[in-house]
Amino acid sequence: MQFWRLKEDWLRLAARLFGHRYLFDCMVPGGVAVDIDDPGKAELIGLSHRIETEIRQLKAIYDEHATLQDRFAHTGVCQPELAAQLGLTGLAGRASAQAWDARVQFPQEPYEQLNVSMATQRGGDVLARAEVRFSELHESLRLVRDILLRMPAGALHAPLAAVSASCEGLGWVEGWRGEVIVAVRIGRDGRLDRVHPHDPSWRNWPLVGVGMPGNIVADFPLINKSFNLSYSGPDL
Amino acid sequence: MPTPLILYKIFKAGRVSEAPPEADLSLRTRVQTLHADILKVFGQAVAIRHIDAGSCNGCELEIHALNGPHYNLDGRDVKFVASPRHADLLLVTGPLSRNMETALKRAYDATPEPKWVVAMGDCGCSGGLFGESYATRGKVSSVIPVDDEVPGCPPTPIALLQGILAAVSPAGGNTTDPDAPGRANE
Numbered sequence: 166m167q168f169w170r171l172k173e174d175w176l177r178l179a180a181r182l183f184g185h186r187y188l189f190d191c192m193v194p195g196g197v198a199v200d201i202d203d204p205g206k207a208e209l210i211g212l213s214h215r216i217e218t219e220i221r222q223l224k225a226i227y228d229e230h231a232t233l234q235d236r237f238a239h240t241g242v243c244q245p246e247l248a249a250q251l252g253l254t255g256l257a258g259r260a261s262a263q264a265w266d267a268r269v270q271f272p273q274e275p276y277e278q279l280n281v282s283m284a285t286q287r288g289g290d291v292l293a294r295a296e297v298r299f300s301e302l303h304e305s306l307r308l309v310r311d312i313l314l315r316m317p318a319g320a321l322h323a324p325l326a327a328v329s330a331s332c333e334g335l336g337w338v339e340g341w342r343g344e345v346i347v348a349v350r351i352g353r354d355g356r357l358d359r360v361h362p363h364d365p366s367w368r369n370w371p372l373v374g375v376g377m378p379g380n381i382v383a384d385f386p387l388i389n390k391s392f393n394l395s396y397s398g399p400d401l
Numbered sequence: 402m403p404t405p406l407i408l409y410k411i412f413k414a415g416r417v418s419e420a421p422p423e424a425d426l427s428l429r430t431r432v433q434t435l436h437a438d439i440l441k442v443f444g445q446a447v448a449i450r451h452i453d454a455g456s457c458n459g460c461e462l463e464i465h466a467l468n469g470p471h472y473n474l475d476g477r478d479v480k481f482v483a484s485p486r487h488a489d490l491l492l493v494t495g496p497l498s499r500n501m502e503t504a505l506k507r508a509y510d511a512t513p514e515p516k517w518v519v520a521m522g523d524c525g526c527s528g529g530l531f532g533e534s535y536a537t538r539g540k541v542s543s544v545i546p547v548d549d550e551v552p553g554c555p556p557t558p559i560a561l562l563q564g565i566l567a568a569v570s571p572a573g574g575n576t577t578d579p580d581a582p583g584r585a586n587e
Binding site: 166167169170172173176180186187189222223225226229395396397398 | 406407410414417453455456457458459462463465466468469470471495554555557
């Protein structure tokens with residue numbers, strides 16, 4: 166409930182500043198659709214500091230909660246060797262020593278200037294995934310502040326040249342579940358010819374089958390949610 | 402000893418729950434005549450079974466958000482249940498992928514009468530971005546009867562709650578009946 170409260174505060178600020186709680190339609194071909202002014206930046210930075218302080222308090226509560234630690238430790242284990250064979254991605258992979266993060270190994274502007282710190286664990290259990298998640302919360306909030314402070318002035322988006330010949334492109338970001346890759350092919354008439362969105366869930370779902378055996382039934386939701394996968398992702 | 406830290410945090414955070422919104426009757430697509438009788442007995446307490454029929458998870462994020470402390474669902478006697486057999490209301494998201502069509506019909510048949518259906522999101526209301534295709538059937542009402550349609554991509558938690566309350570409001574509205582048992586906690 167405490168984390169839900171913090172998340173709702175963040176979503177409401179996003180809705181007020183950018184017009185959408187999840188920033189849908191804020192990115193457009195060639196740039197972004199919405200600008201942010203100095204008071205807006207100050208609000209975002211202020212809220213990120215408050216959330217970070219509260220997360221530290223909640224982490225202290227979590228660290229002292231022996232029964233919760235007991236339930237998380239050695240539950241839903243995926244060993245690093247198996248994780249490498251399955252090609253796990255995102256936070257589930259990083260909790261099993263798969264040190265891959267698109268912002269670190271394949272950075273695009275502005276990530277190459279931000280010196281992103283990758284969080285990893287070797288345990289591969291629910292506990293390790295929770296630890297990676299906590300570390301990433303702090304790093305993400307730092308990144309938000311850094312990006313806001315170094316944001317350049319200038320046009321919001323660049324004009325796009327019309328496409329005259331068939332062409333292809335690949336885009337990627339490190340999403341909350343792992344790397345999201347979208348491949349696009351544009352036909353001669355300037356319309357989309359082929360689009361393939363590649364969701365991290367597609368790669369990570371086999372992990373649930375690996376992580377489950379040997380655990381008690383009551384731990385199924387715990388393990389399942391610790392991977393945080395999308396049902397719809399594999400259908401794409 | 403963990404107790405003081407967690408108690409301090411709960412005390413410090415205080416109550417963030419907000420007053421619930423009024424039902425938005427404009428979201429209604431049909432009115433069931435059973436409403437008045439049911440509501441007299443059960444108030445607006447409602448058990449919801451959520452069905453993801455090919456959603457992108459955007460609507461699911463807002464369903465999760467609705468369960469947060471700001472919206473005080475328990476205080477409204479609204480709760481999510483794990484089976485359609487326990488539900489009064491089906492909350493359906495997604496452009497209704499053909500893989501989910503049979504499952505949705507079965508879930509609808511398994512829900513005891515009287516029942517309501519709320520279609521959530523642009524996809525559930527009209528097929529949205531995906532429309533009707535080889536993979537999707539489009540709007541939810543093309544397969545099962547729908548009482549309320551809550552548009553948005555995704556609808557905000559407030560809009561969703563307004564839609565749910567509209568489904569379980571008496572035919573003419575009146576969501577503020579002080580005698581209804583569902584309001585007893587306020």
